Amino acid sequence: MKISRRDFLKGSATTLFLAGFNLPSLALSSKKKNxxxxxxxxxxxxxxxxPVIGDKNFEKKRKKILIENTIKLNSDFALHPRLIGFNxxxxxxxxxxxxxxxIPYTQRSHFxxxxxxxxxxRVAYQEKxxxxxxxxxxxxxxxxxxxxxxxxPLLLRGVPKNNNYFPTNxxxxxxxxxxxxxxxxxxxxxxxxxEMMDFIKKRKNEQMISGSFRRGKRENxxxxxxxxxxxxKSDGPRVAVFEVNGFDTHAAQGGIDGSHTECLVEMDEIIxxxxxxxxxxxxxxIILTVTEFGRTIKQNGGNGTEHGYGTAIFMAGGLxxxxxxxxxxxxxxxxxxxxxxxxxxxxxxxxxxxxAMSTVFDLDFKRIQKDxxxxxxxxxxxxxxxxx
Amino acid sequence: MKNFFRKVAFGLKPEExxxxxxxxxxxxxxxxxxxxxxxGKYILSEKEMRKHWIKQRVEENTTLRKxxxxxxxxxxxxxxxxxxxxxxxxxxxxxxxxxxxxxxRSNTPVLAKLWYFWTNHFTISDTQSLPQFSTGAYHRExxxxxxxxxxxxxxxxxxxxxxxxxxxxxxxxxxxxxxxGKEDWRKKENEPATINENHARELLELHTVSPKAxxxxxxxxxxxxxxxxxxxxxxxxKDHGHDVRFESKRHEPGKKTVFGKEYKxxxxxxxxxxxxxxNHPSCREFIATKLCRYLITxxxxxxxxxxxxxxxxxxxxxxPEVHKAAIKVxxxxxxxxxxxxxxxxxxxxTINMSGATYAxxxxxxxxxxxxxxxxxxxxxxxxxxxLEDIGCHPYxxxxxxxxxxxxxxxxxxxxxxxxxxxxxxxxxxxKTIDQLDLKIHEKIIQTNFDNPDKILKIVSKAKSxxxxxxxxxxxxxxxxx
Numbered sequence: 015m016k017i018s019r020r021d022f023l024k025g026s027a028t029t030l031f032l033a034g035f036n037l038p039s040l041a042l043s044s045k046k047k048n049x050x051x052x053x054x055x056x057x058x059x060x061x062x063x064x065p066v067i068g069d070k071n072f073e074k075k076r077k078k079i080l081i082e083n084t085i086k087l088n089s090d091f092a093l094h095p096r097l098i099g100f101n102x103x104x105x106x107x108x109x110x111x112x113x114x115x116x117i118p119y120t121q122r123s124h125f126x127x128x129x130x131x132x133x134x135x136r137v138a139y140q141e142k143x144x145x146x147x148x149x150x151x152x153x154x155x156x157x158x159x160x161x162x163x164x165x166x167p168l169l170l171r172g173v174p175k176n177n178n179y180f181p182t183n184x185x186x187x188x189x190x191x192x193x194x195x196x197x198x199x200x201x202x203x204x205x206x207x208x209e210m211m212d213f214i215k216k217r218k219n220e221q222m223i224s225g226s227f228r229r230g231k232r233e234n235x236x237x238x239x240x241x242x243x244x245x246x247k248s249d250g251p252r253v254a255v256f257e258v259n260g261f262d263t264h265a266a267q268g269g270i271d272g273s274h275t276e277c278l279v280e281m282d283e284i285i286x287x288x289x290x291x292x293x294x295x296x297x298x299x300i301i302l303t304v305t306e307f308g309r310t311i312k313q314n315g316g317n318g319t320e321h322g323y324g325t326a327i328f329m330a331g332g333l334x335x336x337x338x339x340x341x342x343x344x345x346x347x348x349x350x351x352x353x354x355x356x357x358x359x360x361x362x363x364x365x366x367x368x369x370a371m372s373t374v375f376d377l378d379f380k381r382i383q384k385d386x387x388x389x390x391x392x393x394x395x396x397x398x399x400x401x402x
Numbered sequence: 403m404k405n406f407f408r409k410v411a412f413g414l415k416p417e418e419x420x421x422x423x424x425x426x427x428x429x430x431x432x433x434x435x436x437x438x439x440x441x442g443k444y445i446l447s448e449k450e451m452r453k454h455w456i457k458q459r460v461e462e463n464t465t466l467r468k469x470x471x472x473x474x475x476x477x478x479x480x481x482x483x484x485x486x487x488x489x490x491x492x493x494x495x496x497x498x499x500x501x502x503x504x505x506x507r508s509n510t511p512v513l514a515k516l517w518y519f520w521t522n523h524f525t526i527s528d529t530q531s532l533p534q535f536s537t538g539a540y541h542r543e544x545x546x547x548x549x550x551x552x553x554x555x556x557x558x559x560x561x562x563x564x565x566x567x568x569x570x571x572x573x574x575x576x577x578x579x580x581x582x583g584k585e586d587w588r589k590k591e592n593e594p595a596t597i598n599e600n601h602a603r604e605l606l607e608l609h610t611v612s613p614k615a616x617x618x619x620x621x622x623x624x625x626x627x628x629x630x631x632x633x634x635x636x637x638x639x640k641d642h643g644h645d646v647r648f649e650s651k652r653h654e655p656g657k658k659t660v661f662g663k664e665y666k667x668x669x670x671x672x673x674x675x676x677x678x679x680x681n682h683p684s685c686r687e688f689i690a691t692k693l694c695r696y697l698i699t700x701x702x703x704x705x706x707x708x709x710x711x712x713x714x715x716x717x718x719x720x721x722p723e724v725h726k727a728a729i730k731v732x733x734x735x736x737x738x739x740x741x742x743x744x745x746x747x748x749x750x751x752t753i754n755m756s757g758a759t760y761a762x763x764x765x766x767x768x769x770x771x772x773x774x775x776x777x778x779x780x781x782x783x784x785x786x787x788x789l790e791d792i793g794c795h796p797y798x799x800x801x802x803x804x805x806x807x808x809x810x811x812x813x814x815x816x817x818x819x820x821x822x823x824x825x826x827x828x829x830x831x832x833k834t835i836d837q838l839d840l841k842i843h844e845k846i847i848q849t850n851f852d853n854p855d856k857i858l859k860i861v862s863k864a865k866s867x868x869x870x871x872x873x874x875x876x877x878x879x880x881x882x883x
Contacts, residue, residue: 122599124801124803165793186822190865191873198877199878207881217815
């Protein structure tokens with residue numbers, strides 16, 4: 015590890031100063047810009063995905079689950095070798111990582127943590143809307159959200175008329191039936207049901223599962239292909255949300271063939287298939303990941319890891335400034351760890367998300383900070399991470 | 403009033419007469435736990451199911467991989483045959499039939515609806531092949547069988563049950579200072595004994611006191627230490643399929659402190675700490691709130707929760723009393739609150755009110771035709787697929803917190819598409835004679851709704867009996883209860 019905390023802070027002081035001159039309102043661009051959020055449930059191990067290079071202490075603590083043959087990203091960090099899709103983004107200057115970051119939550123409960131990673135708040139279960147939903151409301155984007163999952167994630171709530179896609183088998187009922195039900199919902203003021211009926215009426219039977227495809231259509235890699243075709247349409251959705259489950263590897267986390275790797279590969283396939291199928295629209299897209307927390311530095315007796323704190327964010331897309339690992343690295347010596355066991359988080363992940371949304375939704379960062387993240391102290395990273 | 407039969411149960415069958423005293427009707431059903439309605443030949447104990455689980459896991463992970471290491475096609479064929487031999491595709495379907503027969507065929511549908519509540523409370527999520535073999539049996543043996551006992555008994559049994567111990571990794575929770583922790587081989591093989599917090603955390607957060615109780619990370623670690631040593635005996639051959647017992651060799655020595663109270667080292671610690679957790683005020687408040695949320699509304703009020711807490715305190719957590727109190731509250735708020743039903747309960751209500759219970763769940767004589775070693779035919783695999791498709795498979799929750807009880811979590815385009823598709827499917831489970839019965843919808847509506855004229859008027863706009871079914875079971879009155 016060659017960078018030190020001091021070097022980093024020297025660098026960031028200048029940019030903070032410059033950021034003060036940000037224009038209050040941003041010019042509205044005519045291009046449709048997309049945001050894709052991939053939720054990594056269970057606690058993604060940032061140090062499995064993006065390990066540090068040459069830290070003997072780290073290697074010693076993870077003897078049985080260390081990832082070998084990694085891809086060197088820079089002098090300090092490497093990439094998990096099975097993240098082929100992301101590596102392509104990195105190589106064409108559209109893939110970035112923010113490391114040693116987390117949402118401001120340190121209690122290590124999945125459910126509180128996942129609630130907060132979606133709500134963007136500080137008290138679990140307090141907020142009934144998500145940070146993406148609130149920002150979309152601020153940007154007056156209605157009917158622009160698409161979840162690639164069966165229930166509507168909290169992350170997208172807060173703005174009406176979100177759609178989801180997770181196909182089932184068979185044919186939809188006739189339009190007459192749908193119209194009749196819609197009129198009944200209208201009479202009983204069932205607003206949410208009305209919204210959904212409007213989406214269903216637009217749904218085509220070929221978007222359902224039929225014949226030989228069956229379950230394959232519901233796998234994340236194929237949902238990514240479908241989502242890309244919607245996102246690249248000028249009148250299509252502007253926000254898509256994916257979920258990858260299974261990062262909670264208390265046992266048998268394994269190395270290159272382990273269960274944590276399988277989850278990372280699922281994430282990587284989403285990125286890869288979005289990139290390929292978004293085509294030109296990839297240029298105007300930001301893809302990013304969220305997770306509830308990272309995992310302990312030290313492996314446990316079951317060759318797994320426990321719930322931790324600091325982790326990494328993956329980002330891809332043409333709206334990224336460049337390929338980089340952005341971090342204020344806290345170090346992995348015992349006294350540098352959070353409570354002596356976890357990678358510390360030196361960047362509030364919400365600063366990254368607020369900055370990304372400022373770019374994609376053409377919203378002033380300060381408005382997002384105030385109206386989406388409750389006025390919490392966040393750093394505007396737009397200049398560092400994204401294209402203006 | 404008729405709404406109440408859907409609120410605490412699954413509605414009434416087309417020809418069924420409404421009980422004259424609904425509250426007593428419902429409360430009587432939760433006093434004891436009767437035998438299961440299912441009369442099929444396959445009702446295996448959790449322990450018997452483990453034999454199939456062991457065979458599947460050991461052969462899949464070791465034997466077959468070695469044997470076919472250079473023959474991927476041969477491996478796939480062998481894996482398929484192994485699934486036939488262990489019944490991996492059959493058991494979950496058989497278990498769902500057992501589960502659903504309680505809702506639509508037994509005399510105790512109210513007990514069934516509460517059973518589903520508790521199986522979700524003590525969720526076993528989709529991991530380690532448990533859904534294929536063990537979760538259904540676990541729900542029968544450790545949850546349902548304890549519904550006429552105290553919450554403490556259920557909590558202890560659910561905690562030390564083999565599937566729960568496996569699911570939350572307590573087998574890997576070993577005291578660093580224990581005898582086993584100090585053994586030489588751990589150093590040699592670099593396998594230090596460590597605390598695994600997973601089960602302890604969920605025992606606090608999900609199963610008993612909830613985060614509202616304000617425990618700390620230290621409390622979690624101390625509870626995990628109390629839990630060290632509880633695990634199935636391990637032999638390489640059996641892949642952790644033995645009974646769970648307390649292994650003092652792996653137990654962390656010394657006193658532990660949870661919520662400020664000290665517990666001595668040893669086997670008794672776990673039961674003692676669970677006793678204290680279930681008697682913590684946050685525990686009864688947490689569960690009373692969850693019961694109200696399940697039966698009445700997304701936002702239970704203090705007035706709803708209080709009588710349930712009182713019944714808990716008076717009876718020392720005796721579940722029949724707690725359930726009766728919850729049913730009474732649901733009865734009192736019946737007209738004021740209609741709760742959006744989760745997909746599984748909605749589906750069962752659709753089948754029950756249709757009177758298609760001769761075809762769903764799949765009758766015993768069909769399920770019993772299955773023999774180990776043979777393929778599980780498509781027809782027998784329908785229940786599993788159905789529940790996954792409607793997004794509410796009781797053995798396949800993705801996480802240990804189970805499924806949400808909030809309406810908003812059941813409202814999305816896709817979830818409403820499922821209701822449309824499966825209302826159609828419910829119609830198609832009918833025999834031809836019922837499909838052609840022009841009076842069938844009138845009967846369903848007259849039996850189940852207080853405002854039959856209004857509903858009849860809407861439904862009569864449909865052009866076919868099938869369309870009537872789709873409309874009826876997607877009306878706000880049918881989606882809520």
